[in-house]
Amino acid sequence: ATSVPHEELLLEGKNYYEIIKELQENRYDLVILGALGLAAVNEQVIGSVCERVVRRIKNDVLVVKNRGLDGKVVIAVDGSAASIAGFTSAIHFAKSFNLKLTAVSVFDPHYHRVAFESIANVLSQEAGQIFRFKEQETLHEEIIDKGLAKIYQNHLDVVSRMAGDAGVELDTVLMDGKPYDKILRFIQKENPSTLILGRTGVHNTNGLDIGSTTENLLRLAPCNVLLAGGIPNARITMPSDFSELQRPVNNKAAIKNTVECQHSSEDGFLRSVTDDQKISDKQHKKKQIPAWTQEAQIQTARIPSFVRGMVKKKIEEFAQERGYQEITPQIVDEAKALLMNDNSFHSV
Numbered sequence: 001a002t003s004v005p006h007e008e009l010l011l012e013g014k015n016y017y018e019i020i021k022e023l024q025e026n027r028y029d030l031v032i033l034g035a036l037g038l039a040a041v042n043e044q045v046i047g048s049v050c051e052r053v054v055r056r057i058k059n060d061v062l063v064v065k066n067r068g069l070d071g072k073v074v075i076a077v078d079g080s081a082a083s084i085a086g087f088t089s090a091i092h093f094a095k096s097f098n099l100k101l102t103a104v105s106v107f108d109p110h111y112h113r114v115a116f117e118s119i120a121n122v123l124s125q126e127a128g129q130i131f132r133f134k135e136q137e138t139l140h141e142e143i144i145d146k147g148l149a150k151i152y153q154n155h156l157d158v159v160s161r162m163a164g165d166a167g168v169e170l171d172t173v174l175m176d177g178k179p180y181d182k183i184l185r186f187i188q189k190e191n192p193s194t195l196i197l198g199r200t201g202v203h204n205t206n207g208l209d210i211g212s213t214t215e216n217l218l219r220l221a222p223c224n225v226l227l228a229g230g231i232p233n234a235r236i237t238m239p240s241d242f243s244e245l246q247r248p249v250n251n252k253a254a255i256k257n258t259v260e261c262q263h264s265s266e267d268g269f270l271r272s273v274t275d276d277q278k279i280s281d282k283q284h285k286k287k288q289i290p291a292w293t294q295e296a297q298i299q300t301a302r303i304p305s306f307v308r309g310m311v312k313k314k315i316e317e318f319a320q321e322r323g324y325q326e327i328t329p330q331i332v333d334e335a336k337a338l339l340m341n342d343n344s345f346h347s348v
Contacts (some may be wrong), residue, residue, distance in 0.1 A: 016052040023057050031061045045219045054218070054227065055209045060089060063218060063225045072100045072192040076183055079155040082198025082229025087159045089228040090196045091166045102171040103159050104186055106179040107148040149174070180216040187221055195221050198229040290319045291326045299329050
């Protein structure tokens, strides 16, 4: 470190909190953390300080698990903005240290196969005809297996062009399976010095601090892990002084506020219930849904859950149109016979 210009900073206080506070008050391009601290024990994969800091900041973070940076660098790509940002970091990383770069992309079609197999086990032959199960299964295999492969290959083609424009040699690998498992097996075999990941993946939602694949690999990968794709100037809400978290609570004031909030919430809840009841009464008068007998409920319970609501709605409409006051197994059979010949139902 003596040959690298640097500044030493000694902070006092709760370790993870003071680190986060420093990162918020001063803009840093990269944060480097050891995966484990002084209190590490056998079998521990990541320390509490490291995990808390990683989750609470948006800076790019290099989590160090071994000292070496020589050798191959693996970058995971799924087409998300975070993974593309990670690939940009990977290019700079590879050029700076003259490292070989490999991009891997993993798509997972297996969930859909498992779902169809589970549905097939509960569908009767007659029900299979109603839902055109075989045709849908074939269609899903065509779309999901081949379609996902093309999409994820396209992600690799995009980063290949980026690497070519930057003058960096790149190998690409396309795999199918559970992403974190396939990537973990790949790096265990290839033994890279560093794995680069986007903080979140293509299924990111607002407020997500870290994606599930990234979280698993951060813990399990035996090499250094660089998390990229964050927003350096992003901030999290924290007290200005850590002592605020340890300040004694004024019990009387807390109880008073709690009671007032509870009364306010109850009043609002009662108003909401009353309003909802009025709306419900109007809808009930307008169009009363026939009651289901227990036997009919049991009969429809065998329908796969993801289409059960749609089928029951069709049966209820059938009963309403004919003026039935309740839905019995006989009415279910009548509706089912009609649905089997209803082309509009097949197109749902």
